[in-house]
Amino acid sequence: MVSSLRRGWRGFCEDADVMRPFLRPLLLLFLLSARALTSDCPQDCSCPDQASIFCFQRRSASVPLGLPGATKNLYLFQNGISSLSRDDFAGLDQLAMLDLSQNQLSQIPDGAFQLLPALHNLDLSSNLIAQVSRESFSGLALLQRLYLHDNRIQSIHPEAFQGLDRLLELKLQGNQLRGLPALRLPSLLLLDLSHNAGLPPPAAADLQTPNLETLKMAGLGISQLDGELLRSLGNLHDLDVSRNQLREVPAALGEAGRGLTWLSLAGNPMGQPGPRPEDLQNLRGLLELDLSGLNMQSLPEAFRHLFPRLRVLTAAENPFNCLCPLAWLPGWLRQGAVQLGRPEETRCHFPPLNAGKVLARVERADFGCPPTTAAPASTPGSTTPPARPPQVFSTPPGTTPPPALPPPPPPPLPSDSPSSGETDGLPPPPPASPSSSGPDAMYPGPHICPSNICLNGGTCRLGGQGELECACSRGTSGTYCETREELPPPPPPRQDPPPVAMAPDLGSRQVTSTSILLNLQRFIRRRPYLRGIRLTYRNLSGPDRRPVELSVPASYPEYTLRGLRPNCTYSICAGPLGGAAGADRSCTEARTAAGPDPTAAPRTPGATPHPTPAAQLEDGRLVTALAPALAAAVLVALALAVVAATVYYLRRRRRTKGAHPDLCSDDPAPLEMEGVKAGLDNGTLPQKPPETKPASPCPWNGEYEVPLMQTHCPANNNLASLKPSYF
Structure with missing residues (x-):
């Protein structure tokens, strides 16, 4: 028996000598693989794929250490980072997206991003940055989007953007800028300067951006637009001049011509009558027009013919007088060619019958329009009655003047009218209205008053000059009898159908x-x-x-x-x-x-049916931490199995060459593994049999039972669309 043990040990040593040249590179390969698989993400971060690192609310004053060199997208928003250095991004020469928004950065050190030659998108918004120096963005020749909005920037060095020839978007809104350097950016498509209260309006020399498509200058206190600036921007499509001090539509808008497709004049103190059709007649290419908050009371009907391509009209927060001249608007909207933006905020202000109603839902009968009657055809020998002069309302200061009423149509021709051969072809005058007096006899035809024009029980009648006026009851006064000493409780409002819940923003x-x-x-x-x-x-x-x-x-x-x-x-x-x-x-x-x-795995008994987002993130971190360790253990076990199978096969082969004829049989031994034999006969290494555990999607919420080794798991949101882009 001792001799048998010696022979077995000697055979094993000989097998080991034979396998030594193969074992060394094999073990090195497994060690390198295990090291690569066990390289975790930075602490308190998530890595949904090999090229992206997602750190949210990490609560650290510095950039995380040990960032992999293959990282292309790095998101570090809301981390509490207060300082940067050039060495923070060493080795990240493939980084294309860097998000440092919503941190505590007060300055940008010179050359901080110089080691990022492939950077395309840089977001520094919502920090505490006070100034931009000359070398803040040096080395970023491929930068396309730079977001600096919502900081405290007061000054920018004149050469801070020098070398950024491929920049497409520059956002500077929400800062404290006192001046703007000359921007020589030939590829720039979007520039946002809004809400810099002390920034003077840019001139043509300040914006040397021939390809600019979108210019936003809201909240700059602008009272006039520079026509030369708009002429120099021949590719301009979107213009935002809302929340400024424009008291009329700037004449310089005509310089933009047919190129404008989106225009916002919202929040300017234009007042009544608001934009006139002739001020906008050169902007026939508009697709969206925002006239919100202009304090206008009506819109002329000519608007429906001004913009043949218009798709969205926004006119919210205006005190509209829902009288007959505005009755065209709801019908135009119901045709479906134009959509009304913010419809729930576009309501009637006058008269009281329509006050508070959504303008788009008011019926034509509620606008108080007079009934339309076809005029009789003139016959030979007949004369046309004189046209009634337009009625003029005398409005005291501080009240809202009603629109001029159209003259009433001539009365219809009765069936027993005299023939054309008679000398007098006019129909007999109708009986006088009981509410009118002597002046009615001057104008033949029925007395027509818009409904609800007189308030508090007043009666509409013709005045001495042919104008409409209100005869007020006792205790009331004013042009429309709107003033009274004690107002009785208002009648219960008519129950309108509940408005349909609309969520235009979500x-x-x-x-x-x-x-x-x-x-x-x-x-x-x-x-x-x-x-x-x-x-x-x-x-x-x-x-x-x-x-x-x-x-x-x-x-x-x-x-x-x-x-x-x-x-x-x-x-x-x-x-x-x-x-x-x-x-x-x-x-x-x-x-x-x-x-x-259909992609969900079966639920595990006792699993939480509705996990919170915090639990989802915690489970994702656990799987990320356990998967590399288990993968390394599986690889080591597989390596030992390969070595043992190889040694067994060599010993079996040597035994077949011995003198004993029974050892030359082709039947495998009871302990021989079929997978190893088949793999060696085919010249390939044996493979681990597939597991029978059912597949499962990426477990972020802790509801499903999944294998510890899994493929790529997407995060809760698509990281590729985290930041909005102009394209």
Whole structure:
């Protein structure tokens, strides 16, 4: 027996000598693979793929250490970072996207990004930066988008943007700029200078940007536009001059010609009568026009013919007089060619019958228009009655003048009218109206008064000069009898059908059985000072209706709510982060699809049915931490199996060459593995048999049982669309 043990040990040593040249590179390969798989993301970060690192609310004053050199997208917003250095980004020569928004940066060190030659997008918005130096962006020759909005920038060095010849977007809104350097950016397409109260309007020499398409100058205190500037921007399509001091439509807009497709004049003190049709007649190419908050009371009917390509008209926050001259607007909107923006905020102000009503829903009969009657055809020998002069209202200062009323049509021709051969072809005058006096006899035809023109029980009648006036009852006075000493309680308002809930700022684009994709683009665009979004959602179909709150950066154009229950209705609201609860919110409802998600794995007994987003993120970190370790252990076990199988095969082969004829049999030994033999006969290494555990999607919410080794897991949102782009 001792001799048998010696022979076995000697054979094993000989086999080891034979396998030594193969084992060394094999073990080195497995060690390198295990090291690569166990390289985790930085602490408190998430790595949905090999090229992206996502660090949100990490609460650290510096950039994380040990960033992989293959990183292309690095998101470090809301981390509390207060300082930068050039060495923070050493070795990241492939980085294309860097998001440092919503941190505590007070300055940009010279050459801080010089080691990032491939950088295309740099977001430094919502920090505490006070100035931009000459070398702040040196070395960024490929930079395309630079976001500096919502900082405290007061000055920019004249050569700060020198060398950025490929820059497409530059956002400087929401700062404290006192001056703007000459921008020589030949590729620039978007420039936002809004809400810099001390910044003078740019001149043609300041913007040497021949390809500029979008210029935003809201809230700069502009009272006039520079016509030479607009002439120099021959490629301009979108112009925002809202919230300025324009008291009329600038004549310089004619210099933009037919190139403008989007124009916002909202929030300027234009007042009545508002923009005149002749001021906008050169802008026939407009697709969207914003006239909100101009304090205008009506819109001329000529607007329907001015803009043949118009698709969206916004006229919210105006005190409209819903009288006959405005009756054309709801009918025009119902034709469907033009959409009214912010319809719930476009309401009637006068008369009291229509006050508070949504303008687009007012019926034509409620505008008080006179009935239309076809005029009789003139016959030979007949004379035409004289036209009634237009009625003129005398309006005291401080009151709203009503529009001029059209002259009444001539009376219809009675059936027993005299023949054409008679000398007098005029029909007999109709009986006088009981509410009119002597002046009615001067103008043949019926007495026509718009309904509800006189208030508080007043009676409409003709005055001495042929104008309409109101005969007021006792205790009332004024042009429309609108003044009284004690106002009686108003009559109960007519019950209008409840308005349809509309959420123009918030919508859902895609719904599955467990997720809802929210569209936040319009919500973000209409709130320029938005620093974050508070999302609140709750299940309206289940017993647990407690709301769930999320904090979302203002840079998300889309956000996906995951871990929802199938076939349930959810109420979703979005509001500004940090504001008062319920202020400036936009809400919508969405229903998840029926049945389970086709890609979802079966639920594990006892799993949480509705995890919170924090639990989803924690589970994602656990899987990210355990998967590399398990993968390394599997590789080591596989290596040992290969070595043992190889040694066994060599010993078996040597035994077949011995003198004993029974050892030459082709039948495999009981302990021989079929997978190893088949793999060696084919010249390939054996493979691990596939596991029988069912596949599962990427577990972010902790609801499903999944293998520890898994493929790429997407994050809660598509990181490629985290930052809105002009394209």
